[in-house]
Amino acid sequence: MQGFYFEDLSVGQSAELTRTATDEAIRMFAQVSGDVNPVHLDEAFAAQTSFGGRVAHGLLAASYVSAVVGDRLPGPGTVYLTQSLRFRRPVRVGDEVTAKVTVKALHPGRGHVTLTTICTVGGKTVLDGEALVAAPRRPA
């Protein structure tokens, strides 16, 4: 695992990862969050909703954004300040989700970074938003 100091970041720099929203991942997310809404867990219930079938928790995809921010860009030592999330399309069981983070602006005074954050499935946006983080500073 490798990250970047604030001083090494540039606008337009990006990083991504792809993870599959497996049945196991969704059930684990339900357990850890306590969110046992049957739209995520019960196919018979979910089939009757506007989704027409089971969907992943929206925050599961958001957690993949957090993984890119915390593990890759900027990476370990980063402190999350804000994150906005717009849920655009459902993520279905078995979908491969690509979470991508791009440096939008650098704020040198405080070492803060504005990131655009997006998740796609098959090239279609399922989640987008923006984050503000404090990146680690290069040791003097």
Added chain:
Amino acid sequence: MQGFYFEDLSVGQSAELTRTATDEAIRMFAQVSGDVNPVHLDEAFAAQTSFGGRVAHGLLAASYVSAVVGDRLPGPGTVYLTQSLRFRRPVRVGDEVTAKVTVKALHPGRGHVTLTTICTVGGKTVLDGEALVAAPRRPA
């Protein structure tokens, strides 16, 4: 599990739940998200950061907000549209986190609801923000 139709909601109505950010929950969140940042998992690394010790993933607390929204207010059938998150203080291993959701505004045309969302530990805010959701409509 029981929720509310849009028609049954009123401004000021609230619901909450309390969950403990256990070591097990944090390790499970790391596994499901892929966010294995050592600030969450490695006490020796975390002790050297500004946190001074291991902290939970910010999105773990956010997932408790999602649990209140999806399971209680409005509850099953709710569709998440947006969520803003402001991370105010770290959540440490073993902290009891209370996630509270309050109806801020009702938008009858589309059945949308604006919710204020807050997580506290020992009465101090660790996370706040706002959500927009589509609540289920009462069957005609």
